[in-house]
Amino acid sequence: MADTLSRVQRIIVDRLGVDAAEVTLEASITEDLGGDSLDSMDLILELEDEFSIEISDADAEKIKTVGDIVTYINSHS
Amino acid sequence: MAKRVVITGMGVISPIGSDVPTFWNNVITGQSGIGPVTRFDTSDYPTKIAGEVNDFDPANYMDKKEARRMDRFVQFAVAASKDALTHADLEDLSSLDPNRVGVYIGSGIGGISTLEEEHRKLLEKGPRRVSPFFIPMMIPNMAAGQVSIFLGAKGPNSAAISACATGTNAVGDATKILERGEADVMIAGGTEATITPMAFAGFCSAKAMSTHNDEPQKASRPFDKERDGFVMGEGAGILILETLDHALSRGAKIYAEVVGYGMTGDAHHLTAPAPEGEGAGRAMKSALASAGLSPEDIGYINAHGTSTDLNDKFETMAIKSIFGDHAYQLAISSTKSMHGHMLGATGGIEAIITALALKEGILPPTINYEHPDPECDLDYIANESRKVQVRAALSNSLGFGGHNATLALKAYEES
CATH class of the missing domain: 3.40.47.10 (Thiolase/Chalcone synthase)
Structure with missing residues (x-):
């Protein structure tokens, strides 16, 4: 869990240009971290590469927060 | 107006x-x-x-x-x-x-x-x-x-x-x-x-x-x-x-005035310029007309001068066709000899150079000019810049597709 979070944090920091401290489990990608719809799609692609998983469009739409990402990855990889 | x-x-x-x-x-x-x-x-x-x-x-x-x-x-x-x-x-x-x-x-x-x-x-x-x-x-x-x-x-x-x-x-x-x-x-x-x-x-x-x-x-x-x-x-x-x-x-510093602009199409070929630079010549003529300048007013041309066989030959012919005897009096250079051909950026860069030439009274050279070509027999400011205050100048850009564009710039004068 901690490992997944740190890897997700690293990607989000890189992609969205935010501080690691802001990337908490509760943080919303669009509302708290300044991501727009293109960033969200881009992030999904990056996560698929990083964790060697495939996230369907339907599942991607349900992902709103950093915690959603971590939960999804831990239950699918 | x-x-x-x-x-x-x-x-x-x-x-x-x-x-x-x-x-x-x-x-x-x-x-x-x-x-x-x-x-x-x-x-x-x-x-x-x-x-x-x-x-x-x-x-x-x-x-x-x-x-x-x-x-x-x-x-x-x-x-x-x-x-x-x-x-x-x-x-x-x-x-x-x-x-x-x-x-x-x-x-x-x-x-x-x-x-x-x-x-x-x-x-x-x-x-x-x-x-x-x-x-x-x-x-x-x-x-x-x-x-x-x-x-x-x-x-x-x-x-x-x-x-x-x-x-x-x-x-x-x-x-x-x-x-x-x-x-x-x-x-x-x-x-x-x-x-x-x-x-x-x-x-x-x-x-x-x-x-x-x-x-x-x-x-x-x-x-x-x-x-x-x-x-x-x-x-x-x-x-x-x-x-x-x-x-x-707002009391801005003024480098030069943009007084004319001409553009034409070759209607000839994808990549090759029209024979004798016919389209480029019409662009220069149009820029002069829109500026209300006569050919004799131009002291410097920042040429397209790509260093390709056809461009440089035809651009030279185009300049002669528009400027007549004055073609041999004015100074021409291709600064692509230094910064290379920056394609879509090159017209911006060369307009800047032309404006600075008018402001500073220095005409930039064509470097690497060593072997005269009988088909290119104008004054290309060979290898060394020249301190000359010219009153007006042109900057030419010619593109694949037969796009020809010329700007006419003038040293800024109050009236």
């Missing part, structure tokens, strides 16, 4: 300097910015040289997230536009009405490095892996789009796309917008970043580029008998254009 339009600022990203003082000093001292290509492996390419910009760090202009969403050609445009505003004493646009500040920046090719990268992903990993940023990073109008987003310029916004005439068309079209009173300030010019495997391969296949690989700094030799093709450069040249009234009201 058309408003008078002046140049009040400039920004450059180029192989011979990415700030105006360094750039201008290199231009008038005849420095070449050409060297071996370092961006990719050129082993299988007949041409292995280019004018790369190797000191550019987007972090000096924007944060990492913004830079990641921009192709290199857009990063160049944003950087040069910011520098141009600073140069014009308009650090940001807060002192202006943003609705009266426009952007007109073109690119000949656009985000081809982004296209190559995303196409690789498509082939290797499938369509789902193509970035959502692919299209907005690649489309050539995005330089104008991102500059307006970055600077908050809400006035007229568009992009010229006319291959190697792009930058000149952008400056000319922006001037017309100001003349019509539709804006007070226009951020205008061209940008290009095509030193990539795919773009290079295409120009190599078209046999358009020099293969003087062993002496890179001598490869771009416009009007010289030994010329064998153009040498690619990259970068951006952006000008701050302003109505004279607006410039005077």
